[in-house]
Amino acid sequence: MTLEPALAELAHRLGPRFSRTGATLAQYSQSETHISGGTPDAVVFPHTADEVSMIARMCARNGVPMVGWGTGTSLEGHALALKGGVMVDFSQMNKMLAVYPEDMLCVVQPGITREALNEELRATGLFFPVDPGANASLGGMAATRASGTTAVRYGTMRDNVLGLEVVLADGRVIRTGTSAPKSSAGYDLTALFVGSEGTLGLTTELTLRLHGQPEAVSAAVCAFPSIADAVDCVIATIQTGIPMARIEFLDATTVAACNAFAGTTLSLDPQLMVEFHGSPAGVQEQTDRFAEIAAEMGCTGFDWAQVTEDRTRLWQMRYNAYPAILALRPGATALVTDVCVPISRLAEAVEETRADIEASPLMGPILGHVGDGNFHAILLVDRNDAAEMAAARALSGRMVERALELGGTISGEHGIGCGKLGYMAAEHGAAWDVMGQIKHALDPAGLMNPGKMVRQP
Amino acid sequence: MTLEPALAELAHRLGPRFSRTGATLAQYSQSETHISGGTPDAVVFPHTADEVSMIARMCARNGVPMVGWGTGTSLEGHALALKGGVMVDFSQMNKMLAVYPEDMLCVVQPGITREALNEELRATGLFFPVDPGANASLGGMAATRASGTTAVRYGTMRDNVLGLEVVLADGRVIRTGTSAPKSSAGYDLTALFVGSEGTLGLTTELTLRLHGQPEAVSAAVCAFPSIADAVDCVIATIQTGIPMARIEFLDATTVAACNAFAGTTLSLDPQLMVEFHGSPAGVQEQTDRFAEIAAEMGCTGFDWAQVTEDRTRLWQMRYNAYPAILALRPGATALVTDVCVPISRLAEAVEETRADIEASPLMGPILGHVGDGNFHAILLVDRNDAAEMAAARALSGRMVERALELGGTISGEHGIGCGKLGYMAAEHGAAWDVMGQIKHALDPAGLMNPGKMVRQP
Numbered sequence: 001m002t003l004e005p006a007l008a009e010l011a012h013r014l015g016p017r018f019s020r021t022g023a024t025l026a027q028y029s030q031s032e033t034h035i036s037g038g039t040p041d042a043v044v045f046p047h048t049a050d051e052v053s054m055i056a057r058m059c060a061r062n063g064v065p066m067v068g069w070g071t072g073t074s075l076e077g078h079a080l081a082l083k084g085g086v087m088v089d090f091s092q093m094n095k096m097l098a099v100y101p102e103d104m105l106c107v108v109q110p111g112i113t114r115e116a117l118n119e120e121l122r123a124t125g126l127f128f129p130v131d132p133g134a135n136a137s138l139g140g141m142a143a144t145r146a147s148g149t150t151a152v153r154y155g156t157m158r159d160n161v162l163g164l165e166v167v168l169a170d171g172r173v174i175r176t177g178t179s180a181p182k183s184s185a186g187y188d189l190t191a192l193f194v195g196s197e198g199t200l201g202l203t204t205e206l207t208l209r210l211h212g213q214p215e216a217v218s219a220a221v222c223a224f225p226s227i228a229d230a231v232d233c234v235i236a237t238i239q240t241g242i243p244m245a246r247i248e249f250l251d252a253t254t255v256a257a258c259n260a261f262a263g264t265t266l267s268l269d270p271q272l273m274v275e276f277h278g279s280p281a282g283v284q285e286q287t288d289r290f291a292e293i294a295a296e297m298g299c300t301g302f303d304w305a306q307v308t309e310d311r312t313r314l315w316q317m318r319y320n321a322y323p324a325i326l327a328l329r330p331g332a333t334a335l336v337t338d339v340c341v342p343i344s345r346l347a348e349a350v351e352e353t354r355a356d357i358e359a360s361p362l363m364g365p366i367l368g369h370v371g372d373g374n375f376h377a378i379l380l381v382d383r384n385d386a387a388e389m390a391a392a393r394a395l396s397g398r399m400v401e402r403a404l405e406l407g408g409t410i411s412g413e414h415g416i417g418c419g420k421l422g423y424m425a426a427e428h429g430a431a432w433d434v435m436g437q438i439k440h441a442l443d444p445a446g447l448m449n450p451g452k453m454v455r456q457p
Numbered sequence: 458m459t460l461e462p463a464l465a466e467l468a469h470r471l472g473p474r475f476s477r478t479g480a481t482l483a484q485y486s487q488s489e490t491h492i493s494g495g496t497p498d499a500v501v502f503p504h505t506a507d508e509v510s511m512i513a514r515m516c517a518r519n520g521v522p523m524v525g526w527g528t529g530t531s532l533e534g535h536a537l538a539l540k541g542g543v544m545v546d547f548s549q550m551n552k553m554l555a556v557y558p559e560d561m562l563c564v565v566q567p568g569i570t571r572e573a574l575n576e577e578l579r580a581t582g583l584f585f586p587v588d589p590g591a592n593a594s595l596g597g598m599a600a601t602r603a604s605g606t607t608a609v610r611y612g613t614m615r616d617n618v619l620g621l622e623v624v625l626a627d628g629r630v631i632r633t634g635t636s637a638p639k640s641s642a643g644y645d646l647t648a649l650f651v652g653s654e655g656t657l658g659l660t661t662e663l664t665l666r667l668h669g670q671p672e673a674v675s676a677a678v679c680a681f682p683s684i685a686d687a688v689d690c691v692i693a694t695i696q697t698g699i700p701m702a703r704i705e706f707l708d709a710t711t712v713a714a715c716n717a718f719a720g721t722t723l724s725l726d727p728q729l730m731v732e733f734h735g736s737p738a739g740v741q742e743q744t745d746r747f748a749e750i751a752a753e754m755g756c757t758g759f760d761w762a763q764v765t766e767d768r769t770r771l772w773q774m775r776y777n778a779y780p781a782i783l784a785l786r787p788g789a790t791a792l793v794t795d796v797c798v799p800i801s802r803l804a805e806a807v808e809e810t811r812a813d814i815e816a817s818p819l820m821g822p823i824l825g826h827v828g829d830g831n832f833h834a835i836l837l838v839d840r841n842d843a844a845e846m847a848a849a850r851a852l853s854g855r856m857v858e859r860a861l862e863l864g865g866t867i868s869g870e871h872g873i874g875c876g877k878l879g880y881m882a883a884e885h886g887a888a889w890d891v892m893g894q895i896k897h898a899l900d901p902a903g904l905m906n907p908g909k910m911v912r913q914p
Contacts, residue, residue, distance in 0.1 A: 100799065103799040103800055104696070125696075144641055145640075145645070146641070147639060147641075151639060156639050156641075158639075158645065168891070172890075173887070174886065174887045174888040175886065175888060176888055178797075178864060178865055179864035179865065180798050180799055180830050180864070180866045181830050181831075182604060182869060183602075183797060183866035183869065184613075184795075184866075184870050184871060185866045185867050185872075185880075185881070185884055186873065186884070186885055186889070186910065187649055187652065187653055187892045187895060188648045188649060188651065188652055189892070191649065192645060192648065192649050194645065195644065195645055200644075211698075215698070239558075239561070240669070241668075241669040241671070241735070241736075243700075278698070279698075289736075338641075340638065340639060341637050342557070342638075372637075372639050373637050374637075408635055408637040409635045409637045411640060411641040413641050415641040415642075416641070428631075428632075428642075428643055429631065429632065430631045431631040431633055431643075431646055434625070435644045435646070438644060438898060438899075440898065441894045442891065442894060
């Protein structure tokens with residue numbers, strides 16, 4: 001690595017959009033979670049794909065690592081510069097470039113955030129549905145194959161990115177996908193880059209699928225005697241073909257945290273929060289049918305939120321579940337777990353996780369996007385207490401092992417980063433080697449986000 | 458290539474499931490269309506992934522090409538053994554291995570056909586929706602990223618294959634995906650192999666997403682004064698969020714062919730055939746709203762097919778469009794084109810194609826899956842008439858160029874095979890090189906379905 005010549009040239013070319021001050025570098029050495037490691041040697045703020053290509057060529061020529069940065073909200077240390085190098089911050093490439101209402105598409109730069117995007121779309125009657133909670137950048141959401149509460153209806157980033165412009169490790173700029181709704185022409189490079197966590201290239205443009213803002217919306221929250229009853233209700237609802245827009249699970253501990261934080265008075269039982277989108281008549285029919293199924297599954301309390309204010313309050317409570325849980329133990333750090341299992345195995349996965357947490361010294365509310373089989377335990381730890389950290393890591397590891405035993409995956413939506421690299425072999429076996437071969441073919445020097453996703457060379 | 462030792466060993470190991478008789482080899486040298494070239498040196502009928510792995514190892518060791526064969530119904534010469542070698546026929550790996558109704562999944566071998574699969578699923582209340590017309594094998598449908606009439610509602614093979622077992626060029630057996638509904642763990646190898654046309658590996662098992670059989674179904678056919686009016690109706694319907702299960706376009710020439718073949722009396726106008734799935738009330742609402750939109754767009758004739766018999770007759774007519782079109786010119790061969798454009802550009806793409814065909818010496822009805830922007834002109838040619846073949850190829854080439862100019866793709870659903878290899882550079886530019894790099898990483902000797910998909914080495 002011949003770092004200094006590369007940095008000098010980048011400083012020269014980018015002027016004020018190049019920084020290597022200590023304060024800046026320290027800022028980009030943080031992750032959203034307890035995961036840490038690595039400091040970049042410089043941070044750059046490109047404005048165009050050509051500039052990103054120039055940066056990549058400069059890094060490639062000098063053997064300097066390059067790491068993409070969106071909003072820094074990823075949860076597995078994805079954006080840590082484990083081997084130093086150049087941090088490519090996309091916050092100044094944050095424009096909506098075009099909207100095509102008839103095709104229900106838009107083209108954006110990677111730095112635009114989810115909330116900014118939907119603000120720009122508001123007048124079009126369209127919206128971008130993927131909602132991971134954090135106000136993440138679209139480039140980052142694509143990189144981690146993010147999803148969230150609405151994936152049960154609208155899909156994940158896999159389903160909602162139609163095409164990409166990507167700068168490769170050697171500086172080549174490629175385009176994947178087209179603006180047609182489907183294609184059978186060639187390897188699905190869009191799908192390959194979505195979820196690749198910046199290890200194959202840096203995204204400089206995204207073509208996104210949009211959806212019509214629903215004409216009518218209704219929401220409800222309902223309590224169940226047990227986790228299994230709540231999950232059975234989810235399974236029955238999905239099998240009936242009711243197109244739920246969201247179906248979220250909160251265990252009793254999460255409900256208690258939300259009540260305390262938001263002043264709500266939900267019963268301290270496992271709860272489902274659901275939302276339906278459609279025409280007024282369609283939403284009415286969906287809600288009626290869901291209420292019937294919930295009653296059959298032993299639902300013990302049922303509250304509709306038909307008017308906007310009630311619905312906003314309900315989902316605000318859900319959005320605030322994370323700070324609400326953190327408030328259960330002031331000063332604590334959260335270790336946020338993330339697994340996904342076949343829905344038929346969801347009840348046992350959640351119940352056994354609940355039992356594991358009860359048997360541990362830690363507090364750990366559980367919530368999840370149960371329509372997808374995806375759930376999180378939020379483990380509250382004192383990050384300076386080695387025993388607690390070890391207990392939390394053991395719980396997380398046990399969740400991952402159980403997910404694999406049940407036919408599931410080590411990550412439903414948070415991705416691998418460096419936090420879950422150690423589990424990749426267990427999930428993928430020989431297929432992990434294939435990922436390594438693809439990585440090596442496109443980035444033989446291992447400069448794109450090194451230390452992530454693939455086996456270390 | 459040391460062919461004879463490899464074949465002798467395969468003959469020894471597979472016994473009667475190995476053949477190199479002239480009649481058999483001739484049978485596997487045909488494609489469904491005018492595209493031809495190459496004869497395999499032997500055909501094998503494996504029963505297990507282990508046998509496929511053994512075959513691949515034997516071929517790899519001896520430098521022998523290997524080509525997968527499902528039902529031979531692909532339309533771009535995908536399964537032609539252009540460089541000879543071993544044809545791997547999956548017709549004896551045609552079992553449904555498991556159904557998981559609660560997870561709405563099943564696991565199948567690659568040789569099972571679409572119709573056999575749905576026959577096996579009938580009692581479960583679930584079905585597999587992807588319907589390319591032909592009774593293709595699921596392995597072949599995955600290889601070509603097939604779709605068809607229902608993709609507008611249920612997606613293509615990209616959306617409905619959750620995981621794969623694949624034998625690689627060196628005989629390694631890998632598994633991609635899990636049984637969880639989503640995952641953020643690693644490169645999306647499932648999506649990479651779906652649509653790779655047997656050039657990266659041979660699929661030996663598929664995990665498929667299933668859908669609930671609709672409680673109620675309605676269908677209709679409606680006539681429009683112009684192609685543009687019909688397409689505007691499609692755009693408005695999609696934007697309204699009406700979840701159509703099918704929306705098919707037939708131009709006036711196609712309608713005439715269907716009338717003549719099926720004895721129907723549809724008016725000789727551009728027609729849309731639509732189908733709605735849902736609850737009885739939901740279907741009623743969808744059909745009413747669609748009828749309103751169609752009326753606004755100038756629909757001049759509207760026939761509901763509410764009862765099953767009428768609906769069956771309607772869709773039977775659509776299924777028979779291909780033989781009906783062939784019957785327009787007895788003895789002719791069809792050159793079936795396939796492009797896909799953004800829906801906003803669909804009317805001009807179809808109208809300009811219509812005009813090109815009128816200006817040519819050929820007959821060429823147009824029909825398509827317009828909800829996806831995907832359409833086909835069926836060019837009727839005497840394959841022994843060089844001038845006609847040249848005219849047909851020129852028309853197909855012009856369609857492809859226009860699709861690219863309009864932001865679309867050279868193939869909506871039929872794939873590349875050898876028929877469209879010459880257009881890959883135009884669609885993908887430098888991204889085609891990336892496909893070649895991936896191919897080279899996984900199959901350095903180029904033994905998997907050589908002559909397809911990537912640039913020739």
